[in-house]
Amino acid sequence: MSEAINEAALIQAAQAGDLDAFNRLVISYQTVAYNVAYRLVGDDATAQDATQDAFISAYRSLGSFKGGSFKAWLLRIVTNACYDELRRQKRRPQLPLEPVTPDGEDAPDQDWMADPGESPEDLAERAELNTAIQRCLNQLDDEFRTAVVLIDVQGMEYGEVAEILKRPLGTVKSRLARARSRMQDCLRGFAELLPEQFRLTGEETP
Amino acid sequence: MTAPTAPRDLELLSAHLDGQLTPGEAEALLARLEREPALTAAFKQLQRTRTLLRRAPQRRLPRSFMLTPAMAGKPQRSGLGAWSGFNFASALAALALILVLVTDFSFNGLPSLGAGAAPAQEPMLMLAEAPVEESSPAEATGAADSQLADEGLDGAESDMLRVESTAADEAPMLKEATAPTLTQWVLQNARTLETLLASLAIIAGLLAWHQRRR
Numbered sequence: 001m002s003e004a005i006n007e008a009a010l011i012q013a014a015q016a017g018d019l020d021a022f023n024r025l026v027i028s029y030q031t032v033a034y035n036v037a038y039r040l041v042g043d044d045a046t047a048q049d050a051t052q053d054a055f056i057s058a059y060r061s062l063g064s065f066k067g068g069s070f071k072a073w074l075l076r077i078v079t080n081a082c083y084d085e086l087r088r089q090k091r092r093p094q095l096p097l098e099p100v101t102p103d104g105e106d107a108p109d110q111d112w113m114a115d116p117g118e119s120p121e122d123l124a125e126r127a128e129l130n131t132a133i134q135r136c137l138n139q140l141d142d143e144f145r146t147a148v149v150l151i152d153v154q155g156m157e158y159g160e161v162a163e164i165l166k167r168p169l170g171t172v173k174s175r176l177a178r179a180r181s182r183m184q185d186c187l188r189g190f191a192e193l194l195p196e197q198f199r200l201t202g203e204e205t206p
Numbered sequence: 207m208t209a210p211t212a213p214r215d216l217e218l219l220s221a222h223l224d225g226q227l228t229p230g231e232a233e234a235l236l237a238r239l240e241r242e243p244a245l246t247a248a249f250k251q252l253q254r255t256r257t258l259l260r261r262a263p264q265r266r267l268p269r270s271f272m273l274t275p276a277m278a279g280k281p282q283r284s285g286l287g288a289w290s291g292f293n294f295a296s297a298l299a300a301l302a303l304i305l306v307l308v309t310d311f312s313f314n315g316l317p318s319l320g321a322g323a324a325p326a327q328e329p330m331l332m333l334a335e336a337p338v339e340e341s342s343p344a345e346a347t348g349a350a351d352s353q354l355a356d357e358g359l360d361g362a363e364s365d366m367l368r369v370e371s372t373a374a375d376e377a378p379m380l381k382e383a384t385a386p387t388l389t390q391w392v393l394q395n396a397r398t399l400e401t402l403l404a405s406l407a408i409i410a411g412l413l414a415w416h417q418r419r420r
Contacts, residue, residue: 019273019275026271030270034267038265044265051271055271056273056278059273060279130263133258133262151224155260158226176220177216180220180255180256181252183255184251184252
């Protein structure tokens, strides 16, 4: 409750031009904003650009925020910044979506939050899982990817996601269902690469 | 291989996973899940997919995304310049006020000191009297005449003494009256200066504070 009041006060101060207040909001949301951006664009540098652009854009358009979920309002700006980046990449496809070494191999990407006490084997497994998920996400259409990233990867509520996508709840449900189904089909292709507990097989015992 | 699930069933299973079905829809789906093994298998697959996605690691923040004034489009230099200007003006006015107050109190004493301050007011009295003496030297000469007569001196001696006395008395007073110093001017306008400088210091200070907050 007090956190919500504090956030409302920070938003009000930021709307009056207080940059320090806005930066406190940035501190609260930058991790989720960057992670959403990373999952949507699949590339660290592009995700950083999109996140920074989104925060600048959010500060400049704070006057248009009329209440409701600030997180949803902010993440809508983040997703739009990501779509812009993706459109730009499609026009000028210079960077690969996958991190690749000069040898053509996937670069080891372990730049995520490590669990304390995690063994090297666990880390390696998570690296494989991360690569598989990101590759499958990259194959989805933009709005399908956004739905699955926000609900399944970030654990957000359907209502918030409907607000972010500016779509009816029913549309969010159907896009999420189709996105999950496509992710399932894609991840089956990584069965050999994934640790046993992560493998999805074609057969499932009823 | 499991048979492809119908899009409508897929939506129902997906929504059921997140508890998004109405009680009626959920009841109907549970009844079907008990009867249809293919549907149950599809549901479990979807459940595992969701579990897998939820285990996707969160990335560490590579850097801070806090905005600098330049990013926010704030005119940092001009804002700081105005703030510094008002601050300097406030400080200057306060310093001038202190100088005026010190000068004023040194010559006139503190207003609340009452009788004890009287000796310190002598220079002011002298300054006030100076023009009067200058404008009517005849009166001063007359006063010297009567004093000499009282002492019983003859005419020649009294004439000499009168000339010497008049010249000696008038010299410093004429000097003070004809060339007023900055101190005299400050003392004559002390109250006005104090009010003006105090107001200037407060206004400039408030403007500096307001500029700093923007």
